[in-house]
Amino acid sequence: MSERILTPDLCVIGAGSGGLSVASGAVQMGASVVLIEAGEMGGDCLNTGCVPSKALLAAGKAAHHAAAGARFGVTAGPVAVDFAAAKDHVAAAIAAIAPHDSVERFEGLGVTVLKAFARFEGPDEVSADGTRIRARRFVIATGAKPAIPPIPGLAETPHLTSETIFGLREAPSRLLILGGGAIGLEMAQAHRRLGCEVTVIEADRALGREDPELAAIALDALRAEGIEIVEGARAASVGAGPAPSGGVRLAVEDGRSWTGSHLLVATGRAPDVSGLNLEAAGIAADRAGVKVDAGLRTTNRRVYAIGDAAAGLPAFTHSAGWQAGLVIRSALFRLPVTAETRAMPMAVYTDPELARVGPTEAEARATHGDRLEVIRVPFAGSDRAVAEGATAGLLKLLVVKGRPVGAGIVGAQAGELIGLWTLAIGAKMKLGAVAGMIAPYPTLGELSKRAAGQHFSPRLFESPMVRRVVRLLARLG
Ligand SMILES: Cc1cc2nc3c(=O)[nH]c(=O)nc-3n(C[C@H](O)[C@H](O)[C@H](O)COP(=O)(O)OP(=O)(O)OC[C@H]3O[C@@H](n4cnc5c(N)ncnc54)[C@H](O)[C@@H]3O)c2cc1C
């Protein structure tokens, strides 16, 4: 049988958040596109990442609210959790979104989809299950995999990762979670609220990349729900738990140990470029991922890399989607692009949520020194937060010369609230625009207006000059 040879404008490897966005955008703008996917269409986000994690958190939230109505004068009977039914909700959420990412939809758009594993055969050729693709441009969008640390005993001990935990049909009675980052804490709260005992063991600081003042509010809330979060505890060994209960035993460097029915390893993710034969195409990569320049080109100028597979870029679905847009501009329209992450937001979807755009206070202080102004607005000052009993929260705004450079929010709806600051920072708006905005009352959105207003209040309310002008005008009648 002779080999099939395809010669599209664009060949995209990986049909996850990044690859799907490039393929659909490019084909709808008239490019011929081949999209190659070895696993499930939709990649990590749809199948083992964002969607199942947010669906499981939603199930946990339902259980929590059912049990927490007494302060509103609402009580029901004892709350019963059917863990398998919660997993049915997770599966239903994936199934509802899957058609949007499906082979059928993409072929309907005109993309040639190959369900196969891709590897480079040379600088301008990729092969996939007997098909050779010689494209004008290639995009590597192969994502990342859970990174499993070399802890003695871990490889031999059954453990879960984000790729397997959503498949559990029975609730773990006692879940140990290694790693207090986004995955560890989202999974901790979802499982705790669905009735599991949960301990999180973190080598450093939980939510360690976030502002400690904001992280502390989220961590206090999680601890108050009964989640044990142990910080500064680096795992030293893993093995079977004591008979007869068995399970898993995890020991940390200072000698303490915990036993659990299950262990989730959530210690970060590693770019997935194995088997791509990058050397054949002259593409440099290391443990951080495929090396890219500011225009997302690899060391082979025909080839771009985006998303979790690319080194040094924020590893989120919205980040991969935004990079896809840049690649389309560069590859199809030959316009110069720069992957500048100044206005890249992030959110951790625990309750309360924690969201940020721009640097943390410490990072901004290192860059701007004394020019940095820090404005804090507690959620307790929001009438809406009081009405809803959601006063645990803080908005922290970082300002330099009258413009916002960063915002961090912990509290209800933080992931939604960060949108305004993402726009303001991205568009380099002045704070006056946000201070002058009319926010509906009572909304949490008023917190943003109030933060911007706080920048002006000393200049308005404590200024002798303003007082003199007002008195003068009053005398003039
Ligand atoms: C538990 C969890 C929760 C998350 N929650 C969020 C969230 O709430 N918000 C958010 O923004 N991000 C979240 N993320 C991160 C998000 O899922 C990733 O950043 C995003 O999926 C990266 O997209 P990508 O296109 O780079 O890779 P992926 O979506 O992983 O897609 C890569 C695809 O490439 C395929 N592939 C790999 N190698 C080959 C090959 N050689 N040939 C053919 N195909 C190949 C893979 O099978 C895969 O389908 C979460 C991640 C996890 C694990």
Ligand SMILES: NC(=O)c1ccc[n+]([C@@H]2O[C@H](COP(=O)([O-])OP(=O)(O)OC[C@H]3O[C@@H](n4cnc5c(N)ncnc54)[C@H](O)[C@@H]3O)[C@@H](O)[C@H]2O)c1
């Ligand atoms: N809401 C979201 O946007 C969201 C949710 C989940 C995942 N994600 C993406 O997935 C990525 C991976 O998430 P993650 O939580 O696995 O990684 P992470 O890097 O955010 O956190 C991993 C944590 O594990 C700790 N750790 C590492 N080795 C350890 C050891 N031996 N013992 C104890 N602790 C150890 C680290 O100190 C770190 O705090 C995130 O960075 C993010 O890009 C995003």
